[in-house]
Amino acid sequence: MDADRREIRGGWVAVTDGLVSALGGPGDPPPPAVRVLPASGGLVTPGLVNTHHHIYQNLTRAYAPALGGTLFTWLSTLYPLWSRLDEEAVHVSAYVGLTELALGGCTTSTDHLYVHPRGGGDLISAEIAAARELGMRFHPTRGSMSRSVKDGGLPPDSVVQDEDEILAESERLVARHHDPSHGAMVRLALAPCSPFSVSPRLMRATAELAECLDVRLHTHLAEDPQEDEYCLATFGRRPIDQFAEVGWGSDRAWVAHCICPDPEEVTRLGTWGTGVAHCPSSNMILGGGLAPVAELRAAGVPVGLGCDGSSSADAASLWLEARTAMLLGRLRHGSAAMSARDALEIATRGGAGCLGRVGEIGELSVGAVGDLVVWPLDGVAFAGALSDPIDAWLRCGPVAARHTVVAGKLLVEDGVPVHPGLSEMLVRHRQLAAGIQRAFDDAGITGAGISATARTDPAGGPR
Numbered sequence: 454m455d456a457d458r459r460e461i462r463g464g465w466v467a468v469t470d471g472l473v474s475a476l477g478g479p480g481d482p483p484p485p486a487v488r489v490l491p492a493s494g495g496l497v498t499p500g501l502v503n504t505h506h507h508i509y510q511n512l513t514r515a516y517a518p519a520l521g522g523t524l525f526t527w528l529s530t531l532y533p534l535w536s537r538l539d540e541e542a543v544h545v546s547a548y549v550g551l552t553e554l555a556l557g558g559c560t561t562s563t564d565h566l567y568v569h570p571r572g573g574g575d576l577i578s579a580e581i582a583a584a585r586e587l588g589m590r591f592h593p594t595r596g597s598m599s600r601s602v603k604d605g606g607l608p609p610d611s612v613v614q615d616e617d618e619i620l621a622e623s624e625r626l627v628a629r630h631h632d633p634s635h636g637a638m639v640r641l642a643l644a645p646c647s648p649f650s651v652s653p654r655l656m657r658a659t660a661e662l663a664e665c666l667d668v669r670l671h672t673h674l675a676e677d678p679q680e681d682e683y684c685l686a687t688f689g690r691r692p693i694d695q696f697a698e699v700g701w702g703s704d705r706a707w708v709a710h711c712i713c714p715d716p717e718e719v720t721r722l723g724t725w726g727t728g729v730a731h732c733p734s735s736n737m738i739l740g741g742g743l744a745p746v747a748e749l750r751a752a753g754v755p756v757g758l759g760c761d762g763s764s765s766a767d768a769a770s771l772w773l774e775a776r777t778a779m780l781l782g783r784l785r786h787g788s789a790a791m792s793a794r795d796a797l798e799i800a801t802r803g804g805a806g807c808l809g810r811v812g813e814i815g816e817l818s819v820g821a822v823g824d825l826v827v828w829p830l831d832g833v834a835f836a837g838a839l840s841d842p843i844d845a846w847l848r849c850g851p852v853a854a855r856h857t858v859v860a861g862k863l864l865v866e867d868g869v870p871v872h873p874g875l876s877e878m879l880v881r882h883r884q885l886a887a888g889i890q891r892a893f894d895d896a897g898i899t900g901a902g903i904s905a906t907a908r909t910d911p912a913g914g915p916r
């Protein structure tokens with residue numbers, strides 16, 4: 454998979470100093486190597502790129518009181534739990550969440566961390582530390598919320614911040630962590646949560662700051678019909694008009710979900726070059742709807758894949774998201790509409806487009822990063838699937854990575870994470886998750902209790 458969509462049967466890939474240094478077919482002698490990773494009988498793809506996630510939500514995964522309601526009731530139930538986040542909870546949840554992603558063939562992940570409780574500490578630096586420990590390529594986004602219930606928003610006061618504080622903290626984090634160089638392991642983006650959980654002033658100021666710092670912009674957009682109603686009532690415009698009004702219509706931005714754009718808005722997104730993170734599992738679990746993926750791609754929009762947060766799409770496997778995107782594409786437009794190759798392209802080069810790294814990540818070509826996955830194509834699940842390895846990879850399964858390599862280093866080997874600390878991290882994760890959920894349950898607050906309030910609140914919120 455490269456700019457020419459090249460496929461090589463029986464080939465090899467050489468990685469030197471973290472970058473792809475050569476590729477060849479069965480007739481080309483590979484260069485001498487310090488280490489050879491066998492891939493015979495398998496499929497090698499570029500590492501998959503995750504363009505939307507809220508990793509901390511794995512602390513409230515499949516949380517029963519939040520299930521079965523609307524997006525608003527789901528959020529209203531979970532905000533109070535998330536207000537207990539601190540540096541340790543974010544570090545441990547990121548370690549576990551990024552490991553889960555690596556097992557599913559992801560080599561670059563974003564994270565949209567928009568809950569910053571007062572006194573919670575430096576949560577972005579805590580998750581970056583986990584990514585560095587694991588060796589995962591990481592694009593955290595400095596999320597933010599500034600409109601609480603008292604200002605007509607949905608979140609409680611305990612998880613929103615002052616807007617000047619958000620901007621100052623964004624600038625500090627970019628200065629500390631953002632690496633613009635080729636092959637960078639950490640890049641930051643700025644990410645107000647949605648057009649309706651922050652003020653237009655913060656949206657505009659964030660776009661200006663991103664321009665000044667030359668970093669990317671991310672937010673939720675057009676994810677629910679109720680967002681249309683809210684934006685029309687509050688701003689007198691539809692969400693994508695409001696997005697343009699505050700200076701976000703550009704190829705600096707990529708947005709999550711984008712379920713509800715009308716045809717004219719799809720065209721405008723393509724003209725701007727604004728990317729879309731398609732989150733098929735989350736969109737189905739919360740009943741949000743079907744994103745117009747084929748239409749967006751035809752309009753020139755870079756479309757990547759997102760597993761979304763682990764409290765709405767509770768499994769975080771990009772293989773699963775790629776397969777689901779393929780199935781949804783066929784359901785919408787017929788069986789010829791979305792091939793396994795289309796889904797692979799969305800999961801790799803499409804994600805690179807969202808993150809502004811085309812030619813650098815999401816492909817196997819000389820000079821691109823040495824991020825790749827060796828997938829098994831044998832065993833019971835693949836018996837009889839002999840004719841096309843890419844169709845087999847996405848139609849059979851379920852599949853997890855055999856080997857996951859980032860910058861030439863193994864994160865997963867023979868289906869097992871290489872770092873020895875996972876067991877201890879899982880024990881601590883369970884304690885932290887139990888503490889967050891128990892404290893909430895002990896307070897006697899239930900999802901049903903909150904939902905009556907949420908249903909009367911005009912403001913929605915992001916997944």
Ligand SMILES: [Zn+2]
Nearest residue numbers: 709761762916
């Ligand atoms: Zn989201």
